[in-house]
Amino acid sequence: MNKLETGSRMERTCRTATAAGILSWMLFLSSGAYAQQNAAANDGTIVVTAQKRAEDIKNVPLSVSVLGGNALAQQKVADYQDLGRIVPGLAVTNSGASSLSRLSLRGISSDQGTSTVGVYLEDISLTIPNLFFTGSSMPALFDIGHVEVLRGPQGTLFGASSLGGAIRFIPNKPKLDQFEGEVRADVSDTRHAGTNYLGGVVVNIPIVNDKAALRVGIQRTEDKGYVNRYDADGVRHDQIGTERNTAVRAHLLIQPDDTLSIEPGLLWQESKSNGTGIFQIADLPDYRQDKISPERVVDRLLVPSLTINKDISNIQLTSVTSYVRRVNKRVMDGQIYNSEYIGYALDPDFGTTYDRIAALPGPYSNDVVARQFSQEFRIGSDSMEKTGSRFEWQAGAYYFKQRIRTLDDEYVTGLGDVLLDIYDQDPSVVLGAPLVNDELGYFHYTSRSREFALFAQLSYELLPKLKLTVGGRQSWAKHSLSTTQGGWLALGLPTDYRKEETEKPFIPKFSLSYDAGREATFYATIAKGYRLGGENQPLPESCSTSLSEYGMTSGASSYKADSLWSYEAGAKLRLLNNRLNVNASGFYVDWSNIQQRMPLSSCGYVTTVNAGSARSYGGEVEITARVSSALTLNLSGSLTNAKISDAAAGSGTADGQWLLYVPRSNLTLGADYERPLTDELDFHAHVDFNRTGSSHGSYQVTNSDYERPSYSVVNLNVGLTKGAFDLSLFARNLFDNDTVIQRPTQLFIRQGLRVRPRTVGVSGTFKF
Numbered sequence: 001m002n003k004l005e006t007g008s009r010m011e012r013t014c015r016t017a018t019a020a021g022i023l024s025w026m027l028f029l030s031s032g033a034y035a036q037q038n039a040a041a042n043d044g045t046i047v048v049t050a051q052k053r054a055e056d057i058k059n060v061p062l063s064v065s066v067l068g069g070n071a072l073a074q075q076k077v078a079d080y081q082d083l084g085r086i087v088p089g090l091a092v093t094n095s096g097a098s099s100l101s102r103l104s105l106r107g108i109s110s111d112q113g114t115s116t117v118g119v120y121l122e123d124i125s126l127t128i129p130n131l132f133f134t135g136s137s138m139p140a141l142f143d144i145g146h147v148e149v150l151r152g153p154q155g156t157l158f159g160a161s162s163l164g165g166a167i168r169f170i171p172n173k174p175k176l177d178q179f180e181g182e183v184r185a186d187v188s189d190t191r192h193a194g195t196n197y198l199g200g201v202v203v204n205i206p207i208v209n210d211k212a213a214l215r216v217g218i219q220r221t222e223d224k225g226y227v228n229r230y231d232a233d234g235v236r237h238d239q240i241g242t243e244r245n246t247a248v249r250a251h252l253l254i255q256p257d258d259t260l261s262i263e264p265g266l267l268w269q270e271s272k273s274n275g276t277g278i279f280q281i282a283d284l285p286d287y288r289q290d291k292i293s294p295e296r297v298v299d300r301l302l303v304p305s306l307t308i309n310k311d312i313s314n315i316q317l318t319s320v321t322s323y324v325r326r327v328n329k330r331v332m333d334g335q336i337y338n339s340e341y342i343g344y345a346l347d348p349d350f351g352t353t354y355d356r357i358a359a360l361p362g363p364y365s366n367d368v369v370a371r372q373f374s375q376e377f378r379i380g381s382d383s384m385e386k387t388g389s390r391f392e393w394q395a396g397a398y399y400f401k402q403r404i405r406t407l408d409d410e411y412v413t414g415l416g417d418v419l420l421d422i423y424d425q426d427p428s429v430v431l432g433a434p435l436v437n438d439e440l441g442y443f444h445y446t447s448r449s450r451e452f453a454l455f456a457q458l459s460y461e462l463l464p465k466l467k468l469t470v471g472g473r474q475s476w477a478k479h480s481l482s483t484t485q486g487g488w489l490a491l492g493l494p495t496d497y498r499k500e501e502t503e504k505p506f507i508p509k510f511s512l513s514y515d516a517g518r519e520a521t522f523y524a525t526i527a528k529g530y531r532l533g534g535e536n537q538p539l540p541e542s543c544s545t546s547l548s549e550y551g552m553t554s555g556a557s558s559y560k561a562d563s564l565w566s567y568e569a570g571a572k573l574r575l576l577n578n579r580l581n582v583n584a585s586g587f588y589v590d591w592s593n594i595q596q597r598m599p600l601s602s603c604g605y606v607t608t609v610n611a612g613s614a615r616s617y618g619g620e621v622e623i624t625a626r627v628s629s630a631l632t633l634n635l636s637g638s639l640t641n642a643k644i645s646d647a648a649a650g651s652g653t654a655d656g657q658w659l660l661y662v663p664r665s666n667l668t669l670g671a672d673y674e675r676p677l678t679d680e681l682d683f684h685a686h687v688d689f690n691r692t693g694s695s696h697g698s699y700q701v702t703n704s705d706y707e708r709p710s711y712s713v714v715n716l717n718v719g720l721t722k723g724a725f726d727l728s729l730f731a732r733n734l735f736d737n738d739t740v741i742q743r744p745t746q747l748f749i750r751q752g753l754r755v756r757p758r759t760v761g762v763s764g765t766f767k768f
Helices: 003-034 069-074 080-086 335-346 352-358 415-423 427-431 541-549
Strands: 064-068 090-093 102-105 117-121 144-151 165-171 180-190 195-208 212-223 227-230 236-240 243-257 260-273 288-290 296-312 315-333 363-381 391-411 439-463 466-487 496-503 506-515 520-531 562-575 580-592 595-600 605-610 613-626 631-646 665-676 682-692 711-722 725-732 740-742 749-754 759-767
Touching: 064 069, 069 144, 080 090, 080 665, 080 682, 102 117, 195 759, 335 352, 335 391, 352 415, 415 427, 541 595
Parallel strands: 117 165, 227 288
Antiparallel strands: 064 144, 090 102, 144 165, 180 195, 180 759, 195 212, 212 243, 227 236, 243 260, 260 296, 296 315, 315 363, 363 391, 391 439, 439 466, 466 496, 466 506, 506 520, 520 562, 562 580, 580 613, 595 605, 613 631, 631 665, 665 682, 682 711, 711 725, 725 759, 740 749
């Protein structure tokens, strides 16, 4: 072992020891308060709607993590990357911007085809298929009551795109009888980047006392980038990867009486970035990009909705109507793929013709507009614990319509003039394809899908405290892809192409739970997960080299549905008068016909294939210990073993390979400390240590992203509260861990993505 490796290991050891020391210090401080602990312990009840009815989380027979709004604020959770570090079993990978995140739960990982994790704003689906240049939608995390992460297939109640689980963001509801609000401002500094800020305000306004109220919030953030871009003249452009986010949420609650509620809602948000946080590995320790064309990412989300609830003698009638419009526009530097590629094609000897063409800018534009409408009607009983009955049930109907239009346009700026100068003839003749406005090729495609589903779930108390739950969902789905392409890059492809398919999946679920009293609940669940298939767009001739490497002569025109069976058992314990809560679960998943992305490096495109079968097994645990009235300790973690068990021929995978982007483990240790200093002044502190295990980013052993290392992050937040005011000092990635966690090869260049550098700041909140 060389000195550098030894030093790195010693540094990590010191960081871990320091984090443990902080936890021990907080434990020591709390010892004096332990004797003064209130004998009446908190009952520990957490109410969730994971089964589309309000009930104690202890009675829900599945593995659920709940993060309250205060916990999200204290831990400075801002995006999916942050969630992935603290939620057991949740894995996140992205391409350097928050809007480009891909999600997986319990090893059910795929970055192509429809999503494996459903994303919901309460009951409104924000899930769109995994597209090459976009990621999962995430509502801005402000004025959020709590987040529910449901592990395991949730298709019975939430549909086919919840193969591995679902994430539900539950916003705060308007209060009918109280005017209140909150103002928050953060200022921070990120190493290698600059000054960040956050500003937000939320106001709750009763309109008619006890009958109607409006809750409105707005938040604006700016997080500076830490990457530097060098253009063709060697001019340095700082703070690449800077993100500016604006979000507005409005929620109106109309409640004419105790049995009826009408809730119109609106979410609008926009994220803008001047590029991504990906840099060139060859230039480490500098975070550098050599790109001629400036890049940008714009992501907009609009979600109007209407939810109506009617209570008729313990029978709940619910209607949820929603429309989702997401616009994601990216401009990327494609010089290597476009300019150098056409230069090589015209001058394979790398002569002066190559030099002139390869030096031209090659911007690549990707414009995605996704629109979807959904309507759900459901009817159901209140929970057993509320009615005292031996039955609880619900049934419903769901309609979904989605249209996604994608425009890929690729240019070589100045190509026409250069070709005319070199060859002294029409550039279209030189290329053998039309060249209009220097556009080297275009690929425009539209995917459409419709689905109608009927679902039902029934629970019955077989014996005192022993409950059986049976559910099922029958869907009828149709999906299609139509494409139009042209230009030099599309030579050999049909100008127009269309393909359509239908599916009729049935998704069952069975669960058995035993309530052993106030202190324990045990459960076992068997559930099927299902993901609709889809169509591939035709591939250009330039992809033939990569296809041959996979043993294929042409790309598949479509890919089939995949499905899995999940077997889970768990326990939810509330011990020592609710001072110790333990939630633990183990699972085994058998996954067939996996939809996986196959990268085609010779042309920069991807295609989707069914990559055989896989098995994933492991477990999660969450422990909360209220050591005293001042100190609460938390431990959560997961172990996951997710591997290909039967590789499909031509898929580029092999038996025994790890599924992509799935950490073998994650671990979070946290502590929260609160103690009054005077009659008017309170002290609070939070610290957490997050460890993310190693994973794989490619099935090809020679790929630079084949092995992704493990890494650790420590976060700290301490502050003072006086009445309505709170002032806190926080640090994210306290010890500035600079591990390169991804090493993707993008457009033939080995690149890297690191943990966001240390960010230290101050946060102020005023509630009124």
